[in-house]
Amino acid sequence: MxxxxxxxxxxxxxxxxxxxxxxxxxxxxxxxxxxxxxxxxxxxxxxxxxxxxxxxxxxxxxxxxFNNMHLINIEMFSSTICSSSFMFANLENADFYKADVSYANFTNANLQNTRFAKSDCIETIFNSANLSDAKLVAALFDYADFRNANLQNADVSESTFENVLLKGAKLTGVRGLEEAFIKSINIGTPEQPNILIGGEARKWLEVMSN
Structure with missing residues (x-):
């Protein structure tokens, strides 16, 4: 092959x-x-x-x-999609509920109004993705990359953030921060990290979401 x-x-x-x-x-x-x-x-x-x-x-x-594919409303809930690539794909209204998307690459993907509730996102790349109005409830974001992503009006209630990259991300209107588990975020780069932990990280997110 x-x-x-x-x-x-x-x-x-x-x-x-x-x-x-x-x-x-x-x-x-x-x-x-x-x-x-x-x-x-x-x-x-x-x-x-x-x-x-x-x-x-x-x-x-x-x-x-799945790069550049039109996958509007696609159902992938409870699936294992590890290490797959969705660069520049249109995934508006897609459903990744309880899916394992660890190590997947969503760079520049349209994820508007997509559901990642209760999903595992370990080292998942959302660089420059459009996640506006996305449902990110009770998800695990561990070393996830949200640099330059659009997270406006996304719901992160009960989600866990640990070592998450957020440099350049649009966070206006992000909902559910008071219910999220904010362990640590990186507002720098992988090469030159600027790590905020616990309450300091939460405060930064709250300021950026207003």
Whole structure:
């Protein structure tokens, strides 16, 4: 198999096989696991497949490429999507509820009104992403990168922030800070960190959100 940008190139035959796997996953979901087959993909480049009509919730999709795709309203809740790339993808209103998106890359993605509630975001990259009005409730953000991201009016209630990069982020109107667990944030860079801890970090966030 020939690789491209870290993913397997899908030729016509591979594309047909992938669509069959997507259909089987839909049957698996509809039958509550009694029929069909759970979707498991690793290192697959999905940019030539129309995924809009296929629910991807409860799937296992690791190190896959979704760059530049139009995935409005896509369902990926309770899925494992670790190390996958969504750079410049349109994911408005997408659902990542209880998903594991650790190490995923959402650089420059449109995540407006997307739900990441109760999701695991360890070292997830949201650099320059649009997360305005996103639902980030009760999520784990550990070493997540929100530099230059738009977090305006996002809800972070009960979420945990630890070693989170926030330099250049737009935080106006961020909601739920009083209920969030703010352990530490980095308002500098990875190379030249400026770490704020506990109450100091919370105060900075409150000021920036006003």
């Amino acid at each position: 020939v690789s491209l940008e870290g993913g397997i190139i899908i030729n016509n035959r591979k594309k047909e096989e992938l669509i069959q796997l997507l259909e089987l996953h839909k049957i698996w979901l509809d039958s509550l696991g009694l029929e069909g087959k759970k979707l498991v993909l690793d290192e697959v480049k999905l940019t030539e497949v129309d995924l809009i009509k296929y629910p991807l919730n409860q799937a296992y999709i690791t190190d896959c490429i």
